[in-house]
Amino acid sequence: MSSVRTAVPTVTGHLDALDGVRAVAAIAVLVFHVAIESAAALQDNFFSSLLARGDVAVPVFFALSGLLLYRPYARAALRGDPAPSARVYLVKRALRILPAYWLVVIAAMALWSGSHLGDVKTWLELLLLAQNYDVHPWWYGLGPRGLAQMWSLCVEVAFYLVLPLLAAALTAYARRGGPDPARRARRLLTGVGVLAAASFAWALFTYYPVYRPYLNTWLPRASVFFAVGMALAVVSVWAREETDEDGPPRRFVRAVGASTGSILLVGGLAYAVAASPLTGTRFSGVDGVWADLSELLLYAVVAACLVAPAALMSDGRSPLARFLGSRVMRFLGRVSYGIFLWQFVALYLWYDFTEQKPWTGNFAGNLVVVGGLTLLLATLTYKFVEEPARGLVRFVSPRKKPDGTASPSPSASLPASAPASGTATGTATGTATGTATGSAPATRSATAREQEPGRRPAGREASSAPDPRRRSP
Numbered sequence: 065m066s067s068v069r070t071a072v073p074t075v076t077g078h079l080d081a082l083d084g085v086r087a088v089a090a091i092a093v094l095v096f097h098v099a100i101e102s103a104a105a106l107q108d109n110f111f112s113s114l115l116a117r118g119d120v121a122v123p124v125f126f127a128l129s130g131l132l133l134y135r136p137y138a139r140a141a142l143r144g145d146p147a148p149s150a151r152v153y154l155v156k157r158a159l160r161i162l163p164a165y166w167l168v169v170i171a172a173m174a175l176w177s178g179s180h181l182g183d184v185k186t187w188l189e190l191l192l193l194a195q196n197y198d199v200h201p202w203w204y205g206l207g208p209r210g211l212a213q214m215w216s217l218c219v220e221v222a223f224y225l226v227l228p229l230l231a232a233a234l235t236a237y238a239r240r241g242g243p244d245p246a247r248r249a250r251r252l253l254t255g256v257g258v259l260a261a262a263s264f265a266w267a268l269f270t271y272y273p274v275y276r277p278y279l280n281t282w283l284p285r286a287s288v289f290f291a292v293g294m295a296l297a298v299v300s301v302w303a304r305e306e307t308d309e310d311g312p313p314r315r316f317v318r319a320v321g322a323s324t325g326s327i328l329l330v331g332g333l334a335y336a337v338a339a340s341p342l343t344g345t346r347f348s349g350v351d352g353v354w355a356d357l358s359e360l361l362l363y364a365v366v367a368a369c370l371v372a373p374a375a376l377m378s379d380g381r382s383p384l385a386r387f388l389g390s391r392v393m394r395f396l397g398r399v400s401y402g403i404f405l406w407q408f409v410a411l412y413l414w415y416d417f418t419e420q421k422p423w424t425g426n427f428a429g430n431l432v433v434v435g436g437l438t439l440l441l442a443t444l445t446y447k448f449v450e451e452p453a454r455g456l457v458r459f460v461s462p463r464k465k466p467d468g469t470a471s472p473s474p475s476a477s478l479p480a481s482a483p484a485s486g487t488a489t490g491t492a493t494g495t496a497t498g499t500a501t502g503s504a505p506a507t508r509s510a511t512a513r514e515q516e517p518g519r520r521p522a523g524r525e526a527s528s529a530p531d532p533r534r535r536s537p
Contacts, residue, residue, distance in 0.1 A: 081374035083397025084388025089121035090400035104427035113339040116346045123289035123367040130293025137231035138301045142245045150228040155460045157224045163453040168405040172210030193218045196281040210408045222283040249302040263288035271353040324373045331369025338362040402442025410437040
């Protein structure tokens with residue numbers, strides 16, 4: 065039986081392959097933003113259409129967050145253990161996200177929003193990641209200059225805050241099915257399925273009775289992407305608890321491992337379809353509810369196809385495992401939150417220094433320089449801000465007893481099971497903060513908002529900072 069258990073992925077500890085997925089998503093988002101600013105993603109050809117869908121990385125980061133952060137709750141639900149300490153969990157999330165984010169907010173505001181430095185309301189919204197809920201902000205697009213991508217970090221943080229409550233509700237429902245882990249797992253998956261369906265219901269709610277674009281940047285619209293990761297978390301834990309080698313979760317894990325190439329192909333095809341007119345035209349207005357629903361579904365498929373093979377990977381010697389777990393990809397995954405945070409600052413600094421105008425070309429050259437500057441800033445932030453901040457976790461984490469088991473911290477009522485750091489943007493945060501870990505969530509054009517009555521042209525910021533009137537992933 066022990067040989068069987070080694071054939072399923074671990075549900076604790078660190079998975080190098082997930083760092084690699086986070087790195088791929090972070091790079092995709094950076095390419096997307098440079099492609100928009102240089103107009104490479106605004107041309108009428110298939111390659112430009114693919115570039116214009118680089119924001120698909122946002123759902124990837126959200127899925128990573130759902131996977132990494134919900135696993136401890138899923139494990140507790142299936143085993144009947146106490147849930148992780150909400151206090152410890154929230155403190156860890158705050159230390160992971162806020163210090164580096166605050167640094168970038170201060171830098172961007174000082175560089176480009178000097179006239180609003182004395183605006184207390186703006187600072188509260190930005191520092192508390194509440195800008196998505198300002199229906200009539202002074203900025204155009206999704207944030208002040210240099211901070212437009214932070215809308216997806218607002219979504220991430222909203223997920224962080226509701227996850228303990230959501231996990232408690234799912235656990236209560238699962239435990240009503242009795243002590244059998246399999247029945248509990250099926251109930252958890254049912255509840256996660258309801259969460260996924262909420263995204264599509266929210267999309268309809270956004271358009272009817274009238275279109276309310278600001279709702280596109282609220283958590284319910286993105287719930288399907290977090291649900292993808294949460295479902296994978298349940299399956300991975302269930303597979304570890306399953307005693308039957310031919311039980312459903314173990315068969316699923318083996319099927320994913322044996323079909324990695326096919327799964328990636330399906331994800332690629334879904335991405336290509338998402339780049340077609342089925343999901344609407346890009347950056348030229350609001351396309352309608354059916355295009356929106358199509359995008360939600362296709363982006364969820366892409367996220368599932370990219371995250372599942374890495375999350376359920378049991379063979380570390382496969383070509384995919386070697387690539388995602390390589391030294392370079394692991395490094396990029398570690399600094400991906402900084403890539404998300406700094407990319408617009410780097411982009412605008414470079415454009416200001418070279419006096420380039422938006423949409424004037426030079427995609428490749430700008431990508432090299434902006435990518436290098438972003439990576440430098442991300443590396444410095446990781447070393448001097450992110451890592452020291454995360455080191456403070458020891459003050460809230462459970463202490464180890466002499467026998468090696470964890471005991472609650474003085475103010476924690478339950479033993480904590482620390483979720484893996486980083487999202488999507490890492491993030492999911494990535495994002496997964498961040499998007500996304502450091503998730504590096506993507507953004508869209510502000511063209512549609514400029515068409516609203518009484519709006520002034522958004523100016524240069526509109527080239528990369530999308531507007532809520534345009535669908536946001």
